[in-house]
Amino acid sequence: xxxxxxxxxxxxxxxxxxxxxxxxxxxxxxxxxxxxxxxxxxxxxxxxxxxxxxxxxxxxxxxxxxxxxxxxxxxxxxxxxxxxxxxxxxxxxxxxxxxxxxxxxxxxxxxxxxxxxxxxxxxxxxxxxxxxxxxxxxxxxxxxxxxxxxxxxxxxxxxxxxxxxxxxxxxxxxxxxxxxxxxxxxxxxxxxxxxxxxxxxxxxxxxxxxxxxxxxxxxxxxxxxxxxxxxxxxxxxxxxxxxxxxxxx
Numbered sequence: 001x002x003x004x005x006x007x008x009x010x011x012x013x014x015x016x017x018x019x020x021x022x023x024x025x026x027x028x029x030x031x032x033x034x035x036x037x038x039x040x041x042x043x044x045x046x047x048x049x050x051x052x053x054x055x056x057x058x059x060x061x062x063x064x065x066x067x068x069x070x071x072x073x074x075x076x077x078x079x080x081x082x083x084x085x086x087x088x089x090x091x092x093x094x095x096x097x098x099x100x101x102x103x104x105x106x107x108x109x110x111x112x113x114x115x116x117x118x119x120x121x122x123x124x125x126x127x128x129x130x131x132x133x134x135x136x137x138x139x140x141x142x143x144x145x146x147x148x149x150x151x152x153x154x155x156x157x158x159x160x161x162x163x164x165x166x167x168x169x170x171x172x173x174x175x176x177x178x179x180x181x182x183x184x185x186x187x188x189x190x191x192x193x194x195x196x197x198x199x200x201x202x203x204x205x206x207x208x209x210x211x212x213x214x215x216x217x218x219x220x221x222x223x224x225x226x227x228x229x230x231x232x233x234x235x236x237x238x239x240x241x242x243x244x245x246x247x248x249x
Contacts, residue, residue: 009145012208021145022121026095028143028202033097035197037074037105042192043203051241052076052138055167058234058243061086065133068092068157070122070150071140074102075112077167081134082111090132092120122150127157138167142213151226158248164228166219166244169210173239181240185210216242 008015011024032039040048055077061067061084069078072091082089089112093099099117106112120126122137122144135154144150154164172181185207193203214222216233223231228246235242 010209010212012205012212018145022094025143025145028205029095029098031199031202032193032197033095033101036098036101037076039193039196039203042196043189047237048139049076051167051236051243052080054234054236055136055138055165055243056080056084058245059134059136059163059165060084061134063087066090066131067134067136068125068127068132070125070135070137070154071143072102072136072138073098073140074105075115075117077136077138078115079106079109079112081136082115086134088114088116090116090118090127092118092122092125092127094119094121123153125153125157129156130159130162132157132162133159134163134165136165136167139169141166141168142209147214147219148222148226151223151228155227155248160248162248164223164244164246164248167241168213168219168244169240170213170235170242171215171239173235177238216244219244 004015007018009018009021011021016024061081063085065087067078067081067086067089069089069091072078072093075091078089078091091102096119099119103117118126123146135158141147141150172178189207190200190204194200220231220233223246229249231246233242233244
């Protein structure tokens with residue numbers, strides 16, 4: 001976030017006031033909500049499913065655990081947690097339509113029957129202190145206005161011994177393929193968004209937001225500053241995404 005004017009932050013490659021960003025992000029997800037799951041499959045060629053599976057593998061859910069799935073959208077992480085034997089679950093997302101779509105998607109899913117769906121902000125969670133065992137956020141942290149505040153909120157709501165897991169786009173490390181990756185990101189993905197979701201600009205923002213997100217080493221440093229411990233990360237798919245793990249001790 002270097003060289004930003006005071007009170008400003010990034011919205012993709014644009015600089016906007018911090019007071020504006022929240023609404024701008026809501027507008028993006030209001031626009032793409034009804035095609036969100038389809039677009040995830042098309043943009044990642046279905047690989048996002050494997051990335052989410054990898055997060056759950058690392059977590060190894062237990063039946064006594066309570067999950068808070070922040071920026072949980074249509075419930076993909078929560079569904080995997082429940083199917084793998086996890087306990088009570090709360091899906092929290094700032095966008096009401098995403099939650100509605102998730103409830104519809106899993107309306108007949110027995111594992112998801114006791115899931116709570118709440119509309120809330122990652123920077124001001126409507127969750128009690130030290131009340132959850134697991135906090136997950138998948139492809140959502142880069143959309144918050146103040147990452148540090150969101151990380152502090154994660155630390156606040158976790159019980160001692162609780163686990164933090166963040167799945168997010170990262171630094172693609174295969175240099176020989178980087179030009180192809182960049183071309184796909186900036187040229188193909190917005191066009192897919194235009195055709196499927198009738199919204200090129202939102203997907204242009206989502207691609208740009210990846211480039212402005214801290215790299216894994218920087219994010220680990222911020223996690224430690226927020227009071228999380230035993231911080232580490234794993235790269236997936238050549239660094240296209242990374243899983244960041246930490247604990248509240």
